[in-house]
Amino acid sequence: MASKLVLNRLRSLCRVSQLSDVRFDKLRDPVSIFSTSQNQVTWRSYSEASQPTPINPPPPPPPSPNTSTTTSSSLNEFELAKFSAIAETWWDAEGPFKPLHLMNPTRLAFIRSTLCRHFRKDPNCTRPFEGLKFVDVGCGGGILSEPLARMGATVTGVDAVDKNIKIARLHADLDPQTSSIEYRCTTAESLVEEQRQFDAVIALEVIEHVADPAGFCKSLSALTIPGGATVISTINRSMRAYATAIVAAEYLLHWLPKGTHQWSSFLTPEELVLILQRASISVQEMAGFVYNPLTGRWSLSDDISVNFIAFGTKSAKKDETLD
Ligand SMILES: C[S@@+](CC[C@H](N)C(=O)[O-])C[C@H]1O[C@@H](n2cnc3c(N)ncnc32)[C@H](O)[C@@H]1O
Numbered sequence: 001m002a003s004k005l006v007l008n009r010l011r012s013l014c015r016v017s018q019l020s021d022v023r024f025d026k027l028r029d030p031v032s033i034f035s036t037s038q039n040q041v042t043w044r045s046y047s048e049a050s051q052p053t054p055i056n057p058p059p060p061p062p063p064s065p066n067t068s069t070t071t072s073s074s075l076n077e078f079e080l081a082k083f084s085a086i087a088e089t090w091w092d093a094e095g096p097f098k099p100l101h102l103m104n105p106t107r108l109a110f111i112r113s114t115l116c117r118h119f120r121k122d123p124n125c126t127r128p129f130e131g132l133k134f135v136d137v138g139c140g141g142g143i144l145s146e147p148l149a150r151m152g153a154t155v156t157g158v159d160a161v162d163k164n165i166k167i168a169r170l171h172a173d174l175d176p177q178t179s180s181i182e183y184r185c186t187t188a189e190s191l192v193e194e195q196r197q198f199d200a201v202i203a204l205e206v207i208e209h210v211a212d213p214a215g216f217c218k219s220l221s222a223l224t225i226p227g228g229a230t231v232i233s234t235i236n237r238s239m240r241a242y243a244t245a246i247v248a249a250e251y252l253l254h255w256l257p258k259g260t261h262q263w264s265s266f267l268t269p270e271e272l273v274l275i276l277q278r279a280s281i282s283v284q285e286m287a288g289f290v291y292n293p294l295t296g297r298w299s300l301s302d303d304i305s306v307n308f309i310a311f312g313t314k315s316a317k318k319d320e321t322l323d
Contacts, residue, residue: 044284074188074210082257084161087161091143096257097141099256102296105298111148114285118313134155134198134199134200141171142157145168145183149178155181156182158191160187165185205234208262227313230312234307236308240305246263283310284313
């Protein structure tokens with residue numbers, strides 16, 4: 001009875017807060033409902049996607065008075081030390097980055113489908129991203145940068161850990177198709193200072209390791225050309241994510257070193273949509289990654305309760321994030 005009352009209260013909160021067009025089953029974390037109650041949060045599920053992305057999404061809400069347009073440092077030294085300690089293992093498909101290697105085809109499928117639709121490219125050709133400039137922020141050893149380059153994109157990969165960049169460079173140089181990747185040991189905010197911009201800005205599994213997620217999103221937005229795209233993946237701050245991405249993956253299955261993830265650093269999908277919206281990126285589509293223990297494969301799903309990926313676009317109008 002009590003739980004029914006709570007459920008009804010949450011449903012009414014959704015209505016009051018203009019969240020009624022968000023499917024209720026997406027709002028798994030009550031905290032996020034309370035913290036987003038003044039804002040409209042909408043996106044399209046992966047399975048609902050069939051139409052091209054509108055190039056001019058609705059304008060974002062005005063920034064709150066205490067929101068600075070300058071970006072703070074995204075560096076979290078404690079997190080970076082963890083990646084530095086295992087940098088040599090980036091290309092060991094059975095090592096600590098095994099989950100990312102296994103997820104790679106699935107996340108590339110999402111990137112290929114959303115970015116081809118957005119940039120009006122043929123997803124069935126071998127080099128659909130020919131002519132587009134991408135930046136892979138927090139690229140690690142380059143396991144995403146390389147396939148993006150093979151798909152024709154002009155890729156810049158940046159990471160705050162120098163060892164990662166050295167490994168990425170060495171590996172990319174083994175193949176003429178990837179040797180053109182520009183790898184730099186730097187941050188998104190430093191690239192903003194250099195006034196670099198890209199057609200697509202991609203940051204997969206990085207935001208949960210940065211010091212200031214909102215500032216990080218502003219940097220990603222500033223790096224995105226007007227009318228360009230931003231893709232972010234991360235882990236939901238849900239109880240299910242705690243059980244699977246931390247307890248199971250780190251402590252029971254030993255897929256990841258213990259302490260890789262801090263549950264409190266995860267963002268809910270609603271929070272990510274909001275901080276992107278405040279950074280002038282409008283999330284158009286979201287998908288979950290689900291793992292099938294029988295096949296050992298990941299697939300795309302509407303279930304965003306643990307791992308999820310978001311594709312957003314920046315208004316084609318004047319670049320407000322560089323002001
Ligand atoms: C979990 S790994 C993800 C690597 C890659 N994006 C992927 O999905 O294959 C996170 C990466 O982000 C990098 N990183 C963390 N904070 C960063 C920051 N503030 N700026 C740039 N890179 C950062 C780490 O060094 C690490 O290589």
